[in-house]
Amino acid sequence: MNGSPILFDLLxxxxxxxxxxxxxxxxIPYADLKSVSTENxxxxxxxxxxxxxxxQSGESIFEVQxxxxxxxxxxxxxxxxxxxxxSIGLTFQVFSIPQNLPLVANLRVxxxxxxxxxxxxxxTGRDLWVLPSTSRPLSFLDxxxxxxxxxxxxxxxxxxxxxxxxxxxxxxxxxxxxxxxAPVSAQLISAMQTVSxxxxxxxxxxxxxxxxxYRRINPLEVHYQVLPEHEVKTDEEGCLIFRxxxxxxxxxxxxxxxxxxxxxxxxxxGRKDDVINSGGIKIHLxxxxxxxxxxxxxxGRQVPSFCCVGEPDSQLGERLVWVIEGEEWxxxxxxxHLKLLLQQLPPYHNPKKIxxxxxxxxxxxxxxxxxxxxxxxxxxx
Numbered sequence: 001m002n003g004s005p006i007l008f009d010l011l012x013x014x015x016x017x018x019x020x021x022x023x024x025x026x027x028i029p030y031a032d033l034k035s036v037s038t039e040n041x042x043x044x045x046x047x048x049x050x051x052x053x054x055x056q057s058g059e060s061i062f063e064v065q066x067x068x069x070x071x072x073x074x075x076x077x078x079x080x081x082x083x084x085x086x087s088i089g090l091t092f093q094v095f096s097i098p099q100n101l102p103l104v105a106n107l108r109v110x111x112x113x114x115x116x117x118x119x120x121x122x123x124t125g126r127d128l129w130v131l132p133s134t135s136r137p138l139s140f141l142d143x144x145x146x147x148x149x150x151x152x153x154x155x156x157x158x159x160x161x162x163x164x165x166x167x168x169x170x171x172x173x174x175x176x177x178x179x180x181x182a183p184v185s186a187q188l189i190s191a192m193q194t195v196s197x198x199x200x201x202x203x204x205x206x207x208x209x210x211x212x213x214y215r216r217i218n219p220l221e222v223h224y225q226v227l228p229e230h231e232v233k234t235d236e237e238g239c240l241i242f243r244x245x246x247x248x249x250x251x252x253x254x255x256x257x258x259x260x261x262x263x264x265x266x267x268x269x270g271r272k273d274d275v276i277n278s279g280g281i282k283i284h285l286x287x288x289x290x291x292x293x294x295x296x297x298x299x300g301r302q303v304p305s306f307c308c309v310g311e312p313d314s315q316l317g318e319r320l321v322w323v324i325e326g327e328e329w330x331x332x333x334x335x336x337h338l339k340l341l342l343q344q345l346p347p348y349h350n351p352k353k354i355x356x357x358x359x360x361x362x363x364x365x366x367x368x369x370x371x372x373x374x375x376x377x378x379x380x381x
Contacts, residue, residue, distance in 0.1 A: 087211075112209060187297065269287075
């Protein structure tokens with residue numbers, strides 16, 4: 001990998017004035033973006049319009065906010081235009097989105113997933129539908145089962161809402177759905193096997209212009225595959241390192257631990273920061289959460305929204321705590337569940353106690369925050 005230019009057979013050359021953006025109920029040609037009034041536009045819609053205008057005018061640098069959960073520190077990232085162009089080209093090379101299907105933007109543009117959803121459209125001359133940036137972005141759809149759109153980017157929380165409201169079939173309106181920003185549970189993956197669209201779990205960060213690796217969800221692929229012309233390695237702690245066009249051929253060192261299959265494929269273990277040390281045993285919190293879900297499903301019990309955290313303990317160093325979203329359970333119900341997990345889970349994997357929050361702490365794009373101390377508001381247990 002020598003950093004040489006990547007060539008793509010795309011319709012993007014000279015296409016930034018082709019196509020339309022559907023913004024606030026209006027169909028606006030890209031060629032008329034400069035004359036669009038921001039009056040009556042929501043903050044999200046104004047951000048989309050600003051990004052489209054900046055790209056059309058030849059802006060060379062785009063700023064996005066990084067949560068820092070993957071690379072270790074929250075910061076503002078500056079993405080170069082060539083870097084973004086390479087990411088767009090590779091995305092359509094991998095997912096083969098039909099040119100005639102419009103793309104959908106529903107994530108905030110201040111984060112890389114939202115910015116790339118917008119720029120992929122105008123760079124390739126595809127129409128762009130702008131949806132409200134809410135936990136229910138697909139609520140406007142009324143054409144279940146009919147393929148109408150090319151691609152949308154969601155976070156797992158969006159899918160959880162669709163399932164809870166029996167609207168998962170709304171995804172069938174899309175050729176391709178990219179789901180990223182946070183781990184996708186085995187429960188969600190199982191539920192999505194009936195969806196006819198092409199569903200992918202993505203791995204990426206601001207520094208790589210969104211996705212740098214992906215795996216198919218339906219049917220499920222075990223390992224992630226990096227984008228063409230990219231490579232993945234690990235450091236001495238097992239943390240993943242990526243390099244390729246979307247990182248300007250610079251090494252991007254992450255806090256995510258994985259196992260290499262080869263230089264193009266890997267399996268994801270979890271974030272190094274989401275590991276606690278309890279009695280000398282290292283415990284991956286995401287892995288424990290999957291074990292809890294599987295146990296509850298196996299026993300036919302309802303699976304609440306939850307996460308696991310490590311709480312300081314004078315004897316163990318840290319003890320595993322099961323944090324559940326919602327009303328506090330009775331003492332009897334809590335003890336019944338803790339006993340079940342003690343019987344079913346491997347040693348050291350059973351929570352020592354349960355705590356309750358009215359709402360689990362998440363980042364702006366829906367990532368769970370597995371940090372102690374948790375917010376004190378509505379904190380029980």
